Amino acid sequence: MAFTGELAVSTRGLRKTYRRRNGSRQVAVEGLDLDVPVGGVHGFLGPNGAGKTTTIRMLLGLVKPDQGTMRVFDQPVPERLPDVVGRVGAIVEQPKFFPSFSARRNLRLLAGGIGADPKLVDVVLADVGLADRARDRYKSYSLGMKQRLAIAATLLKDPDLLIFDEPTNGLDPAGIREIRETMRGLADRGKTVLVSSHILAEVEQVADTVSIVARGRLIAHGTVAELIGSQAATTIRVGIEVPGTASDVLAAQGWTVRRDGQHLLVEGAPGGARVTEVLAREGLYVDELVPVRVDLESVFLELTAGQGPGTRPPEDPEHTHGRRAAGGAA
Numbered sequence: 001m002a003f004t005g006e007l008a009v010s011t012r013g014l015r016k017t018y019r020r021r022n023g024s025r026q027v028a029v030e031g032l033d034l035d036v037p038v039g040g041v042h043g044f045l046g047p048n049g050a051g052k053t054t055t056i057r058m059l060l061g062l063v064k065p066d067q068g069t070m071r072v073f074d075q076p077v078p079e080r081l082p083d084v085v086g087r088v089g090a091i092v093e094q095p096k097f098f099p100s101f102s103a104r105r106n107l108r109l110l111a112g113g114i115g116a117d118p119k120l121v122d123v124v125l126a127d128v129g130l131a132d133r134a135r136d137r138y139k140s141y142s143l144g145m146k147q148r149l150a151i152a153a154t155l156l157k158d159p160d161l162l163i164f165d166e167p168t169n170g171l172d173p174a175g176i177r178e179i180r181e182t183m184r185g186l187a188d189r190g191k192t193v194l195v196s197s198h199i200l201a202e203v204e205q206v207a208d209t210v211s212i213v214a215r216g217r218l219i220a221h222g223t224v225a226e227l228i229g230s231q232a233a234t235t236i237r238v239g240i241e242v243p244g245t246a247s248d249v250l251a252a253q254g255w256t257v258r259r260d261g262q263h264l265l266v267e268g269a270p271g272g273a274r275v276t277e278v279l280a281r282e283g284l285y286v287d288e289l290v291p292v293r294v295d296l297e298s299v300f301l302e303l304t305a306g307q308g309p310g311t312r313p314p315e316d317p318e319h320t321h322g323r324r325a326a327g328g329a330a
Ligand SMILES: Nc1ncnc2c1ncn2[C@@H]1O[C@H](COP(=O)(O)OP(=O)(O)OP(=O)(O)O)[C@@H](O)[C@H]1O
Pocket: 018, 019, 020, 026, 027, 028, 029, 046, 047, 048, 049, 050, 051, 052, 053, 054, 055, 198
């Protein structure tokens, strides 16, 4: 499924190579078609080295693409970046704050620098859940609080699109949860949040839509429900005393059956009730029947299997156009 409605970000055929020291070229982004719908949290997901940072840097005009086109709020970038840059807030790396100044004072300075209304400082501190700690010195902040202050700084210009590159890197579980809640809160107030991550579990709970990239290519996109749904409900774990016989009976239905010790993993059955019925007709009774929980992490691992750094790019053209996950078209 293509995302319908207005797009905050759209790229077509985006490509970037870097020159290595030995003169050869490292492909970072390879014909990337990325669509980020307006509103909600969009997870930009992929293993390390998949090209996420390079893509974000290209969108922000920090790196020049070799090929392809990019649009932000329907304006071609980098050509029209000056027209849209005010609508975009990004954290690509940790901004520099004065360690001995309070969070509020740091933000006041920044607000002055960019001509933002100083009254906004307390608003954005509340937005990221730091209102209570606004008077504390920056150097007393935890890593998660520092990261939220960085987000607050980007909110000073009231952007419509927020781009966060791996914002939870190095954070503990509490810090990760706080960033997640902050992103959710921003999206609930109408902002579009584009967040990159190589850890799916962190994004799964907060993202409305996701794009999965590997080796610089889009390999899947859609809503989290679509991506999970494209593979969900197909695997049912069956515990039975006679797995061998049961396996033959189930396979005769045209379902794929794998042995997992004393259990069977059944794929393609319309549901657990039908599995039970088919077996019972043959006088076989299940001890246990559990749908295997599919989460985005397992979808991601399956889609990106063998596509980490140092492996060959996929040759299946399906993988290059992101149609696999769309609308369950896997
Ligand atoms: N300045 C550079 N010079 C040379 N190669 C680079 C440069 N920046 C990135 N690369 C290479 O391009 C590829 C994509 O890197 P990129 O940082 O965009 O990926 P990523 O998905 O953001 O990964 P990570 O999560 O590790 O940051 C990698 O192979 C990386 O080594």
